[in-house]
């Protein structure tokens with residue numbers, strides 16, 4: 001078998017880029033990694049800056065790549081933040097917790113890059129501004145921080161630019177008239193700027209969960225809003241100032257936010273913790289690869305565009321899986337396809353496969369913007385499928401079991417989960433659940449129908465401290 005060694009550009013030195021670089025190098029390719037910042041680690045390199053346009057609507061804004069907040073701890077345990085042969089469970093950088101803070105993960109990634117000789121492959125402070133097919137090659141245009149611009153040709157490009165930077169916003173009736181502050185979790189760093197404010201946090205994911213808790217330490221009130229059918233007006237019993245609400249019905253010019261559950265809150269800030277949009281401004285493919293309602297496509301199994309395979313590929317697009325393992329397997333698949341050890345199906349077969357996937361999504365009523373979501377149990381099927389393609393060992397059953405247990409637990413999130421989790425995925429103590437306390441109609445300070453008028457006139461005069469404490473819990 002003829003093994004090819006190609007020149008390959010990797011865009012980004014986050015987890016995806018580091019893994020791609022390692023696997024490509026192992027496979028004998030000649031790799032250059034472009035990284036626009038001065039650090040490796042991508043999202044895990046905490047950046048205290050926030051963008052001038054906090055909703056990310058101005059295309060001319062200076063983009064801050066990072067989206068993590070100072071208090072962030074991993075939302076998966078160490079076992080699942082490891083690579084197959086380089087494990088966070090076997091290393092410690094000052095934060096031995098099972099769910100460590102972000103600094104621990106960054107130290108781990110720096111160690112990984114040193115161990116596998118990746119740092120010398122990275123061109124720091126070098127932003128890729130154009131990637132374009134010219135003949136049989138890809139031209140990669142870069143601009144360095146000192147302003148120097150350069151075109152360089154490669155035989156293949158692996159896109160690892162991350163997808164947690166461009167805010168995706170909630171669409172809410174009346175938002176255009178609302179005069180309060182709006183921001184997105186992308187621009188949340190520390191709670192202090194929100195001291196004494198009434199905050200609405202929209203979202204049901206890890207960021208909404210974390211930010212609501214973090215901000216509640218200084219905010220006057222925090223009101224979580226979720227589309228989940230189980231989200232009804234209730235108070236979180238171990239927090240004096242956090243309430244759960246249903247979906248927002250509308251927001252009003254007078255600064256009030258009305259929820260579908262009938263409650264009404266006068267708020268200072270609306271936080272969109274509603275995810276991110278994929279964006280590849282540098283990629284010029286004449287429409288062969290495009291982003292449509294967060295569907296990057298067409299891509300064969302989230303990695304190769306059939307028309308441009310194998311010379312163009314993407315690592316790290318899927319959501320909801322053991323992401324470190326997923327990115328490692330995608331990288332191994334790409335590296336071996338490029339070297340010729342692993343063959344891809346024909347262009348027609350890949351196109352048909354993508355089409356079939358889109359049809360299947362339609363049949364299952366899945367929205368287009370969930371194209372890269374791996375629904376249960378697809379996250380493991382996909383990992384196993386990747387391993388089979390790449391000729392790599394399967395992700396260990398132990399890791400899958402931990403992930404399964406973790407998913408089950410976060411269906412009813414637990415405020416001490418991170419500290420009480422043990423390696424086998426069992427909680428040491430279970431009696432600290434954050435109970436949701438149903439708001440009795442009379443006691444509810446946010447009931448629009450009963451108290452809307454008075455509340456609107458004098459929103460800050462409402463005694464919220466006495467509500468709900470004696471009402472039955474929904475979960476215990």
Ligand SMILES: Cc1cc2nc3c(=O)[nH]c(=O)nc-3n(C[C@H](O)[C@H](O)[C@H](O)COP(=O)(O)OP(=O)(O)OC[C@H]3O[C@@H](n4cnc5c(N)ncnc54)[C@H](O)[C@@H]3O)c2cc1C
Nearest residue numbers: 012014015016035036042043074075127128161162164316
């Ligand atoms: C708040 C938050 C918490 C998370 N917590 C977890 C967790 O606990 N566990 C987990 O497994 N996952 C978590 N994730 C998911 C996380 O995104 C992935 O784990 C992983 O870090 C993604 O790596 P990446 O390399 O794809 O992207 P990134 O980490 O975003 O890295 C992309 C890199 O590309 C660079 N880049 C971008 N564009 C260019 C360009 N044009 N030219 C040159 N360089 C460029 C960027 O500077 C960056 O360094 C979390 C995500 C968020 C937003």
